[in-house]
Amino acid sequence: MKYLEEFRDVATVKKMLYKLKLESNKKIKIMEVCGTHTMAIFRTGIRDLLPDNIELISGPGCPVCVTPQGYIDTAIELSKREDIIITTFADMMRVPGTDSSLQKQKALGANVRMVYSPLDAVKIAQDNPDKEVVFLAIGFETTIPTIALSVKRVEELNLNNYSILQSLKTMPATMEGLVLDEEIEIDGFICPGHVSTVIGVKPYEFLAEKYGVPAVVAGFESGDIVFALYKLLKMIQDREPKIENVYSRLVKYEGNQSAINIISDIFEVTNSQWRGLGEIKGSGLKLRNEYQNIDTEIKLGISISREKKLKGCICGEVLKGKKTPLECKLFSKACTPVNPIGACMVSEEGTCAAYYKYGKK
Ligand code: SF4
DSSP, X not given: OTTTGGGGOHHHHHHHHHHHHHHOOSOEEEEEOOHHHHHHHHHHTHHHHSOTTEEEEEOSOOHHHHSOHHHHHHHHHHHTOTTXXXXXXXXXXXXXXXXXXXXXXXXXXXXXXXXXXXXXXHHHHHHOXXXXXEEEEEEOTTTHXXXXXXXXXXXXXXXSSEEEEEEEEOHHHHHHHHHHOTTXXXXXXXXXXHHHHHHOSGGGHHHHHHHOOOEEEOOSSHHHHHHHHHHHHHHHHHTOOOEEESOTTTOOTTOOHHHHHXXXXXXXXEEEEETTTEEEEEEEEEEOGGGGGGBHHHHHTOOXXXXXXXXXXXXXXXXXXXXXXXXXXXXXXXXXXXXOSSGGGTSTXXXXXXXXXXXXX
């Protein structure tokens, strides 16, 4: 438990919380952009212990929640074809599309399979040469290296019945999109711990240099989060924006070079559609030209459906930190984790699910 207990020490956390009170009394909004941070903040009750002037807002950090509705509808349509096997991580199964979900389609007989890794999907393709195996490639830099590995594996095996339906996102460009959105006020960011283990600290530096917004890379224990808040408040108070790393036990400045290399071997930067946020320039990745034979849209001659808004669901505003789930009329009534209306209630890391689970007032 070394490297964990120290970061859970109640006395140390209390001392840091006390220091937060002394640091500033200006109204400050800090956004976390990682679903695991959102859950950790609720689980540890940190929000309730903060001085009144500090507001924590949850941004777009949950991969399932930010995947556009049109993408889900397209996956559902593909699942109706007899010549296709859909493979996906478990969270995607329950995300409601406009009229159905992959889970419902599976119950109706569609060939939809949950996998733990895209490499499992490649194995399914090997075992089913008469079917096209489509992997639902969503998520951030944390999962993208394994998706890139699956593409390499398919090339090595010379398989021609595996493809990926792409909606891959990158975090730093998204944070820039949030900073540039005039409707959102952000004084500082808690950078995502898992994503940062892959990309390192350097890709966030433009936030401080170009926009004067400080950010701190943090882990997921109470001590990590409170220490990150202390660092942020100090930088805001002193008007010295920088990017700090308080998760150095896992995050290196230069990131994980092998993971970075495999991502850039297979993918290139593109614009990306986000649920509720629309298109953000340069915030996505797509297969390089030489791998277009693995792009589901090109291979099957289809396009991802246009976005349709779910009636009454304010997931988009929740993902921007402009509204909380408590402002949604459906929260905890028509929309619960058992019967989710929007994606933010489906995933364990979704903000609506966190509010529901921890009973946030
Ligand atoms: Fe959407 Fe449900 Fe969240 Fe409301 S509570 S914003 S319907 S996911």
